[in-house]
Amino acid sequence: MSHSSDSPALVGTRWVELGLTLFTTLIGVVVMFGSVEQGIGWGDSGPEPGYFPFYIGLLLSAASLGNGVLTLVRWKALSIAFVSRSAFGQVLSVFIPIALFVGAMPLVGIYVSSACFIAWFMWSDKARATPYSKWKIAGISLGAVLASYLIFALWFKVPLDGGPLGEWIAQTVRYFK
Amino acid sequence: MSEFDSLLQGMNLILTPGHIGLMVIGVLLGILVGVLPGLGAPNGVALLLPLTFTMSPVSAIILLSCMYWGALFGGSITSILFNIPGEPSSVATTFDGYPMAREGRAAEALTAAFSSALIGALAGVLLLTFLSTRIAEFAMSFSSPEFFAVYLLAFCTFIGMSKNPPLKTVVAMMIGFAMAAVGMDTVSGNLRLTFDQPILMTGISFEVAVIGLFGIGEILCTVEEGLVFRGEHARITPMVILRTWAKLPRYWWTIVRSTLVGCWMGITPGGPTAASFMSYSLARRFSKNRENFGKGELEGVIAPETADHAAGTSALLPMLTLGIPGSATAAVMLGGLMIWGLHPGPTLFVEQHDFVWGLIASMYLGNVVSLIVVLATVPLFASILRIPFSIIAPIIIMVCAIGAYSVHNSFFDVVLMLGFGALGYLFKKLGYPIAPLVLAAVLGDKAEDAFRQSMLFSDGHIGIFWSNPLVGGLTTAALLMLFWPLISKALQTVLGLRKSQLPKAKSVL
DSSP states (O other): OOOOSSOOEEEEHHHHHHHHHHHHHHHHHHHHHHHHHHOOSEETTEEOTTHHHHHHHHHHHHHHHHHHHHHHHTTTGGGSEEEEHHHHHHHHHHHHHHHHHHHHHHHHOHHHHHHHHHHHHHHTOOSSSSOOOHHHHHHHHHHHHHHHIIIIIIISOOOOOOHHHHHHHHHHHHHHO | OOHHHHHHHHHHHHOSHHHHHHHHHHHHHHHHHHHSTTOOHHHHHHHHGGGGTTSOHHHHHHHHHHHHHHHHHHHHHHHHHHSOOSSGGGHHHHHHHHHHHHTTOHHHHHHHHHHHHHHHHHHHHHHHHHHHHHHHHHHTTOOHHHHHHHHHHHHHHHHHHOSSOHHHHHHHHHHHHHHHHSEEOTTTOOEESOTTOGGGTTOOOHHHHHIIIIIIHHHHHHHHHTOOOOOOOOOOOHHHHHHHHHHGGGGHHHHHHHHHHHHHHHHTTTHHHHHHHHHHHHHHHHOTTGGGTTSSOTHHHHHHHHHHHHHHHHTHHHHHHHSOOSSHHHHHHHHHHHHTTOOOSTTHHHHTHHHHHHHHHHHHHHHHHHHHHHHHHHHHHHHHTTSOHHHHHHHHHHHHHHHHHHHHTOHHHHHHHHHHHHHHHHHHHHTOOSHHHHHHHHHHHHHHHHHHHHHHHHTSOGGGGGSSHHHHHHHHHHHHHHTHHHHHHHHHHHHOOGGGHHHHHHHHO
């Protein structure tokens, strides 16, 4: 990753525009395909289930193609950078941990993954003059997790999946009762 | 029963310690989400939704609506002190609010912002009090074609009036409709667009989309811009409050005009953001101190704030009476209403009399509570923004993830949230609007039902949407709105009107 101050462009806005256009067109096609499966015509009891969504998919694809054409028309003007290399690095440095956090959730449970996520985020903050102390990191990450347990699971009765650790604690509590 | 009696009844219902406590909690949470980057009123309300399922609908709506008021107030704190709009609708407040704070007049700017916001909000509630029953009664005669025409009008207004490119608005909206269609079809019971994936059977929840698009997307944008919060300090003393209040009557005309703009934009789905910009540009155009705008002019704070809150509250009028939300947050609340088993629309006023008037009464009280709470807690919330980003960001992300999970207790929803987060980031950067997507995701099923019913009535003839003057008028108005950008351009060239200055002024902002 380049850390130079002028930070070259990673990709032109036009390519991202075109990519997103392609993506939304595809969604439209998928929606139309799924609607055709359900029948888009007129059944015994009036419009079939796919009747309305089909036109949604059609409009979505058509509008996306329109956007694609507009992108091509403004091709020159859209050559400006979508995001600079270093800025995108910043975005990835947040996005990848979130993805890992989300991926770890079903495996180790919400509490453990959340605590690790917050702790990692604080630990890896290199922009600070003095890094956070171990105690501060532990205190904040565990405190946030405890607060979410109290608010969600205890007070508002929204059960959160504790994963293996949560199960183990629940079992221990039951054993001592 | 007259509106006044109903209102008294509503007041009676909500004047309990429990409900007032909920108001204060709602307002505090609202200011918090309004102040924090990445959280805003729409996803704040979406995050709280799962927690309200165990409450009575009246308590739940008090909590959620007060959160909305709190978020609107909180947005102005960050705009004025930090030059960072906490909410899109408070962007216009930064133009003069931040320069005032730089001059050391932060307390004055904040007091003016909050006070004019209260005036705007109360005007919106008054409108709601005296118009809603009438509109609901009128709408009682609506059948499916009329309802579909009203939906069409709402969606077309979004496309025609949006400052985003129309085709991009259409794309965002259609994605919302497609989302709403996933899962069980309400009429035939067939599973649609699930492609035999059991995980898609329950459909895609709009809450998850809101949390991802607004929450995660916003965080990613914030990171990219590398925001550093360096704010001005403010201490609000009773003296400053009184001195600012003494100045307010001088701006009565600005306040009246901004209120009118706000109410109009709130009822039609222009929303608070458009209202605040429009009000600001009008104030600048008609002000005596035109040159001082952008350099710290009190009027430039009053105008957008009044309109913002007037629009925020009057957005609930079409939501309650017609089932059409005037803003993204109102859309999320409408979704909540449906989850609680209420049917937004004219019948609500008959079947859920207590609920409706409890809500309206709580809006009077809730906004006054907001003003008091927000004046008292500005230093506290300003200090929250000084917490380093590397602490606040992971906590916000955790709250978003838990919020998405708790909608259906499903990890798949958390993954969806992440996907919507990435989409939200791209949408923001490429100028796609998010509000129409949310609106369509919430209203999709209802709009489709209305459309299918109408088609059943007419045996598939589209002419039913012009079958009587009312529905015909609505449909025609919808089409006019849809093509408004083209029509106004044509009018300008034909008549050579000077009107072109208005859109110009808007785009300059």
